[in-house]
Amino acid sequence: MTVTFSIEYWAQPHERLTLVGRAADSPAHSGAQTLPLEHLGEGHWQATLHLPSATSPIHYIYSYRLTDETGAVLREEWRISHALHLPAGDMAVFMQDRWIDCPEDAPAFSAAFCDILGQQATAPEEAPQPGLTFSVHTPALRRGERLLVTGSCEALGSWDPKKALPLTYRGQGRWSATLPASAIGSVPTSLRYKYLLSTDAGYTYLWEEGEDRWANLPDSSVYPYCYVQDSYLHLPSRPVRTAGLVAPLFSLRSDTDWGIGDFGALREAIDFAAEAGMHAVQLLPINDTTSTRGTADSYPYNAISVDALHPIYIDPEALPALPAEERKAFLREAKALRQLPAVDYPRVLELKERFLRRAFELQGKADLTSKDFRLFYDEAATWLRPYALYCVLRDQFGSGTPSDWAGWEVYDEAKAAAYLDAAAHAEEVGYYYWLQFVLDRQLQAVRSYAEERGVFLKGDLPIGVAPHSVDVWMAPHLFHTEQSAGAPPDDFAADGQNWGFPTYNWERMQEEGDFRWWRQRFERQARYFHAFRIDHILGFFRIWEVPRTQRSGLLGHFHPALPYSLEEWQEKLALPFPIELLTAPLVHEDELTARLGDSFDDLLDSGYLHSTALAGLYQLTHGEQADYETEAAQRALGADVAAVLAELCTETALIADPYKAGHYHPRIALERSRLFARFPEELQERWRSVSDDYYYVRHNELFRTTALLRLGALTSHTRLLLCAEDLGMIPASVPAVLDELQVLSLELERMPKAFTPTGWVRPDGFPARSVATTSTHDMPSLRGWWHSLSASEQERYYRQELLLTEEVPDEEALYRRIIEAHLASPSAAVLLPLADWMSLDSRLWLTTPAEEQINRPEDPHHYWGYRFPRSLSDLQAAAPEWRTHIKHLITLSQRL
Structure with missing residues (x-):
């Protein structure tokens, strides 16, 4: 089988084009092959790939790279791969490609916006057939729209849109259609064509902008299979605007939870969001933090593994039932914990672990022999095995700190393998394998359920890992363990912050597979989420480091940085x-x-x-x-x-x-x-x-180039919708870098990123490529903020921010106006804390405003035990119009 690739690219004399491709089912790294292209002149490049004849169709994916004479990569295509479906047998295939650059509306191609908000019916790729196949990329269309192609031949309708060829959506923004071989006879070798939208059942058409497209096609008798693969539709981008809620998973209540929100409660939050006209649910981190099993482990950003999920979030109701009497006893304890005003973290964890041990005895051991578990294990082994060993040794030594483990202070791969594979440890190791298997199945099921409801899940990627984590234990060379990550002082923490996490050795991470450690983290997130918040994205520009020997954030420094010598300071x-x-x-x-x-x-x-x-x-x-x-x-x-x-x-x-x-x-x-x-x-x-x-001033260029190197290597290879948490002391280079990489910023009215006369920033001035919110877990809720203002500040807000000239509204109406202003903003997503959505109805003000604040960043020992006062179903019963009111506001703002 021969495949001829043809592409137009105007390169410099010393530059070369190379194709990198592989079969879709082969490993992404070891299975790739490279093919240099020959420059035929006038920007035309071509190469022929010879493949052995296949007994079944092959799905081949590839991309182009621009290199210099030494092979150094100068430029790569965006993350969308060219796709080629090869027929079985010995055939000749011709590919006319276009270079795929990053589009101006990259977030629209993310899993969150393209797959969930579009809700476009996706048809599987058809078996390859002789003919001429067109393909192009554009985000999912709106309901009732169709994508067509027409052109300068009868087979494409001779520019008559009513006779145009309809394209079919193949998923991830890709559309395709094939003219069968019987119709190719009327297609000229020099073809002009355009794509167009049918917007209302064929009565109105929206044509592409610009000049006609062109294709120089080969003789169909020589190449019976011919593909024209275009990059993007030439139509003005349509901004995505949606809304959703934010809530820590531990804070959610349900009628069946065991004292903490779990994956069952998350389903109820998805239902609520969908029925309120929302399309997003955002969580805080849900990684395992189990170190001491005490209240300190409630801190969700202090993960012992960047990959493992926290067993405390398993939904017991989704596991096979225990014998009746045992079940009743567990449910009595669960009910008592469920009725507490806050999470009793140690007691909840003890109860769930006791239950899960029993469930493992009854069902888990059998699960470990299943095909589903074997598939999970094969995919997860690189992180699952060290994690399980960490957990077993933690339990054995009674400490979550590896330096306390005699003989295991330093991770040894061979020693670890011998321990994990020993029959004597099979049951205990198997228990921790099984917990992660259950968590994986339950969260995957919740993700699928969210997709069915038209809701995307947004996770949270912590900037740090615990200093005693399995990640640091396994690879201490990837971290600066003598430094602690933190933040310089701000309005919320005058002494700065010292989080206790080791900082990253970015240089070593780059050397080891071009930030492979980070790319694998992103891939793991994509297994469960459609989007995620990059916690403290400023850490990718520079991190505030505090020496381990210091406690105050005031004694930190930025890294990387350009410090002065003592002679320079003296001068x-x-x-x-x-x-x-x-x-x-x-x-x-x-x-x-x-x-x-x-x-x-x-x-x-x-x-x-x-x-x-x-x-x-x-x-x-x-x-x-x-x-x-x-x-x-x-x-x-x-x-x-x-x-x-x-x-x-x-x-x-x-x-x-x-x-x-x-x-x-x-x-x-x-x-x-x-x-x-x-x-x-x-x-x-x-x-x-x-x-x-x-x-x-001094570090702006250093921070810019640093962030582009680190973030650029990660953002270009994921379909996750990436959202920054870019609050705090923001370098001047941050907005331009986020804009270049098309990462959504985070905007708050009460935290302007540039000077404003009022000290606030109006939501109508938020950038379109942003997430708008009214508060975060690190600050007072909307009600808490309002009650913290003096009477004069409240009056100033009425007049200067809301521009009110008439009598001021009551408190409930005030919150409605604030939320309406956010929903009307240009921001792509308005994701508000659930407590702030609750401010719309005074019947839901069930706690004091101060009690709605989830975290107090100035307190390094804060206990993360917050729970909403009632379940979502109870809140809805207390205020029946609340959900309908939210939906009405979202609809009026013309958000999807």
Whole structure:
């Protein structure tokens, strides 16, 4: 069998085109083959592939690459592959292709928007037949529309749209139609044609814009199978606009849950969304966090595995029933937990684990011998086996920290394989295999159910992993374990944030398969979700690193960065004293005596403080906060004095860079420190100038190129709808990078990303390529925010933001106006927390506004136990018009 590929591409003299292809059922990496194309002149490239004759049709997928003379890739096509369905036997096939670039409306081709919102009936690929096949890409059409092709020959209707050839939707934005061999006789070798839409049963047609398309076709007697594969339809893009709800899975209630939201409760949320006219349900992370089995494990962003799902979310009602008496006993305990106002995480986990152990005895062992399990295991083994070993060792040693596991502190692949495959461990290892198998089946079933209801699921990709996670244990070289990820100070956390996660060694990750670790994470998400929120996407530009020896986020620094040497700092600040004094905590005697009292002299005598060349200023000998947490320090100093000295560590002006010796960063927000207040006015001005340039100008290009390298390698290979969480201290390069990569930004009225006179940003100014929301889990709900405003601020909001001149509305009507403004915004998706949808009806104000806030980011030990006061069915019963009201508002805003 021979396949001739032809494509037009205007390249530079030193550039080459290469085809990379494989059979669709072969491995994506090992199964690929490359084929260089020959330049025939005038931008025309061609190559012929010889394949052995097949006994059955072959589905072949391929793409083109532009390389230089050395083979280095200069440019690649977008993620949509060319598709070729080859017939059985020994045939000649001709392909006329167009280069597939990233479209201007890439999100419209995502799984969320194209597959779910379009709800287009998809027909399977037909068996290859001799003839001329056209294909083109465009997102799913609206109900009642048809895609047609017509052109300069009788077989295509001779430009008469009523005689045009209809195309069939094949899925993922691809449409195709075949002229049978019997009709090809009337097709000229030089063909002009266009695609068009029939918009209302053939009475109105919308033609492509621009010049006619063309195809130079070969002799059909030589090439009985001929394909013309176009890139995109030349029609103005139609913006996607939809709405949905956001809720942590643990917060959802149902009439059958066991004290925490589970996959059964998620089905009810999908039903509610569909019946309220919504098309999206967004969750917080649902990865396994089981380390201590205590309340600390309630933190959903502290995953022990980026792949494993949390067993606490298994729906017990979807598993085979236990014997009647046992079932009754479990249900009694579950009912008691279900009636609690918040999640009792340890008790819920203990109950579910006890139940799952029993279910494994009755059904799980048999499941492990099934064909379905074998398929799951074969796909998941690379992460499932280490995860199961981690869980078994965690239980055996009573600790979720591998450094506590004697003999297992360092992961050993051969040792792990021997342990996992040993008959003595088969049952315990098999139990953890089975849990993930059950979770996979249940969540896959929920995903399918959501698709049936026209709802897409949006997951949450945490920026970090737990320092004791299986991922760090297996591959510590991919992480900077001596650093902790966090965030600089903001309006919600004046001390900054220290999340405790190790930061990524991006350079090693790039070396190992061009960010393979991340690409596999994305692929795993796509198994369950149609979209996901990239938590703290700013971390792909740069991450705020806090040394493990520090606790305060104020003592962090950005990485990558361009720190200054001490000589450069001396020159910029023009100090009248040694620059080295600013590299350690520097505190005035007045502050020390006020805070420490009589202990001041003792600290001088014991060496914890020492004087400097500057009158009245003393340095702390130990500038790392962890030094004051040791047993020796607590015993020598006492807890109160140790805490004061740890706090005073933040009075450091220059933060050492851990990657470049002798180089330093300016301490963030030093202007609010006691040390800065002691600076002479001239020094304060110089510091402000240098610090502002450092944080807002100096790194813009570095952050831009860094993000394009990292995100570009990931976004171009996934059909997930990618949505950024881009709040906080935003580099100037972020909007342009997100726009270039077509990642949706996150927009909040109360958090403008540029200066506004009011301190708010009107929703009608949100970008179209964005997700709009009224609040997030890290801040007060809509009601909580409103009640936090003073009377004068509320009045200012009425007049300046809502532009009200008449009498102000009551509180319920106010929330309606705010939500209406968001729904009317240009944003592609308006995804509001469920609590904010509840603000529309005062009968659903069942808690205080403050109680609706899910997380308090300023508290590193916050307990994530929030639950909605009632189930969705109970809320609907309490306010029967609520769901209809939401649907009415969404319909009025003309959102899908």
